[in-house]
Amino acid sequence: MDLLPQLLVNGIVQGTLLAIPAIGFTAIFAVLRFPNFAVASHATIGAFAGYAANVWLGLPAAPALVAAFLVAGLIGVLSDEVALRPLRPHGALTTAIASIALTIVLENVVRLIFGNDLRGYDLPIVRDWRWLGVRIGPQQVQNLAMALAIMAAVFATLRYTRIGKAMRAVADNPALAELKGIDPVTIGRITVFAGMGLVGAGGMLLGLGTSIDPLTGFRFILPIFAAAVVGGLGSIPGAALGAMVVGIGEELSLLVLSPAYKSAVGFVAIVLVLAFRPRGILGERAY
Numbered sequence: 001m002d003l004l005p006q007l008l009v010n011g012i013v014q015g016t017l018l019a020i021p022a023i024g025f026t027a028i029f030a031v032l033r034f035p036n037f038a039v040a041s042h043a044t045i046g047a048f049a050g051y052a053a054n055v056w057l058g059l060p061a062a063p064a065l066v067a068a069f070l071v072a073g074l075i076g077v078l079s080d081e082v083a084l085r086p087l088r089p090h091g092a093l094t095t096a097i098a099s100i101a102l103t104i105v106l107e108n109v110v111r112l113i114f115g116n117d118l119r120g121y122d123l124p125i126v127r128d129w130r131w132l133g134v135r136i137g138p139q140q141v142q143n144l145a146m147a148l149a150i151m152a153a154v155f156a157t158l159r160y161t162r163i164g165k166a167m168r169a170v171a172d173n174p175a176l177a178e179l180k181g182i183d184p185v186t187i188g189r190i191t192v193f194a195g196m197g198l199v200g201a202g203g204m205l206l207g208l209g210t211s212i213d214p215l216t217g218f219r220f221i222l223p224i225f226a227a228a229v230v231g232g233l234g235s236i237p238g239a240a241l242g243a244m245v246v247g248i249g250e251e252l253s254l255l256v257l258s259p260a261y262k263s264a265v266g267f268v269a270i271v272l273v274l275a276f277r278p279r280g281i282l283g284e285r286a287y
Helices: 006-034 040-057 061-090 092-114 138-160 161-174 173-180 184-206 216-231 236-255 264-276
Strands: 129-131 135-136
Touching: 006 135, 006 138, 006 161, 006 184, 006 216, 006 236, 040 184, 040 216, 061 092, 061 138, 061 184, 092 216, 129 264, 138 161, 138 184, 138 216, 138 236, 138 264, 161 173, 161 184, 173 184, 184 216, 216 236, 216 264, 236 264
Parallel strands: none
Antiparallel strands: 129 135
């Protein structure tokens, strides 16, 4: 139990970082109404785009994070237009299966360009801070601050801007939104750009604390999906809440489980929530 404070801090940090790609995933689901599992490859793309900006161009972490967002968002729109949008009329299941195939293709493109070797970001080496027996690294604090800033920007955009209100309208009722002069196709493209951009930024944030390789996004797809389901598919605040539940749950599981079983927490969270609250903690389409 002496580890509990440290695990709680680690869980809060991990949950906050996990919330960024989970918000991107659930935003795409809310507007386009299908689970886009290509978020796995786009998290990898964002992580490597940030790596290229940081290591090859010498940019600090924050500007590299912007590069990760832009590259993942642009590739997200392009891949969606080519591979997924033509399949949407055939139903959510068909499109979701196609998104799995798409993520395999994109991950192999990353492997072709960067190879299979583990890569790390060029970050300054600094001592961890200690407070009341809890250790936290300055880079963790910076990552946490960047994630909170991104979340604040997302919530402000959805609540106060015309684009955000249009996205909410299309998510609630595409036909009615179109009658009001909102183009669902355009809003869908904007949502894919923003959603995949968030996934890419999240992939980089999650990779900053470790190393990255072409399977980086694949390893995070389960907790991302679990966070969205636990919070309520289609709910932006729910995705953030679900990410905190999954992040803290994974860390606290280390009190009783081997680290090898840490990923099982996502499965358990999904089963428990669907058993007692099938629509998730905050329900569907709650903003």
